[in-house]
Amino acid sequence: MQNNVIISVAKKEIMDNIRNKWIIIVSVIFALLTIASSYYGAAYSKKWSDMGFTIVIIMSMVQYLISIIALILGYGTIIAEVERGSMSSLLSLSATRLEIITGKFLGLASVLSISIFVGFGAAGLIIAANVPNFNFVEYLIFIGASILFGLIFLSISLFFSTIFKRRSTAIGGAVFLWFFFLFILSIIFGIILFSTGSTIIPDWYYGLELLNPVSVYSNFVSINVVPISQMMQTVTTTPITYPSFLTNWLLLPLLFLWIIVFFVLAYWRFNKQDI
């Protein structure tokens, strides 16, 4: 079904981000950081690192950077228009709130996806030209997973843009969430693990990690990009064995689930909101 409200609203979000050069700036940041990681990241490899090593390095960068970029991109989605006053005009048009929030999410999702794809894609091509045996399929899996990871945080920030009354509090909430998922949660899990006195990572710990989208993302990339698992074996003294339940069939739907759950929450809040 062709829905012109969703398309118009999405198009406007994309155009706004093209106008304010967001797409270009973010793409360039991703590309430069990826290339820099590949070229300078490996102390032992002197020049260009291979794909696996590059991904290992940029994966942690991705976790911090994509999440914060997604939060910045999305935290004002609803609240900014409400604050400015343009939301009442938009909602007075013959459009449902579901169409408007869907359009906004799809528009911002495109902006984020394009930036990640172009940034990492361009970097990937440059790296591929300099290292042997560059596995494009695995690199594409990595890009795809990174996009999904970004969309999780976009969805979370969309939700935050509906629960706060002011933009300033919404950005505060988004930053807190960023700390929570990227630091606090891992520290809590770490303390739990430490208190059990395990020397190797037990299976239940991987189960616990399913609650953190950051770990779901990194585990998903680790089990799919072969060079990573190989390299992890060389840098850790104890061999890493992933529990048998940690499969694509669990992790991939989980990535989507995070996106959907927060989008539904955002819609639920937006729908009952007084503008």
Added chain:
Amino acid sequence: MSIQQVKCPKCKTPITISGEPGEKIFITCPQCNQKGAYTIPGAQQQKTVTSQAAIEVAGLTKSYNHFTAVNNVSFTVKKGEIFGFLGPNGAGKTTTIKAMLDLIHANAGTIKINGIDIRTNTKEAKKYVGYMPEKVAFYDNLTALQNLSFYAEITHATKEECMHLIEEFGLGDTGKKRVGKFSKGMIQRLGMARAILGNPPILILDEPSGGLDPRGVVLIRDKILEMKKNGATVFVSSHILSEIQEICDRVGIINKGVLVAQDTVEGLSKKLNLKPQITVTLDKITPELENAVKKLPGVDMVNVKGNTLEIICDGAIKAKVILAISTAGGNIQNLQTKEPSLEDVFMRYTEA
């Protein structure tokens, strides 16, 4: 079938084309072979109000925590009329209007636009409405045309219509200027343009003259009258009575969240027994003359101020009063009658 004259964008040769409204015609210029396409305007299915009641509000109640902003408000706006919605600031006007557009969700009551329930069939109901909010806001980083074009996409209006409206509301020379740099008055005018974009049969205007200079006020008032002439129903709120009084068919007065009156301006003044005031200037006022007027049945009050008589009386005996003055030997130099104004009605209803 409609016939249109178009000009080749390259060599300006006039070309006559014909087609059904909404049809996209592909043209090749006979002069310079420039290829192009033109869509015959007027394809838009014009929405019309079919219900006798354009807007029906019944038992509307909205509370915020312990504050009841609107309390059991009911009124009907008839098809084709201009309905003035009056009340002091904070009386509940904007809350009522926002509920009419499903921007806020009422605690109780039903609202129907052209007979369609706004809560259960929001999208369909809103198709009939053009809305101008109290605080008009646009996307500051876009131009007037870019802003209107965005709304036009959703309301299925054409770009030509947007350009035409921008011109009509005196914003034709803003060009590439971003709306963020517009004055309050310009934004207000653009807000009115957006409300009538797509030619909606029902207009809901929340304080449309706020922040406008006198010329802007006249522009908007004329536009409201023009829309009414074309068959539109207009619901307009204000706390400034004079600008609404002359154009409204009926008014509703809201005070502290309660609708205290709903009638025509004349009807309301009759109900309140408000009477016209006659001011007569004479060359000389004698006590006999003053008495002659005072004695007339229907005269409530006579005030003498120098050579001027201020008389408050029933509307029906105005002529008799004048006659009595002449009979008593008064030489009338100037005569003014002031009908009871909405202001008086309003003051009476919103007092205390």
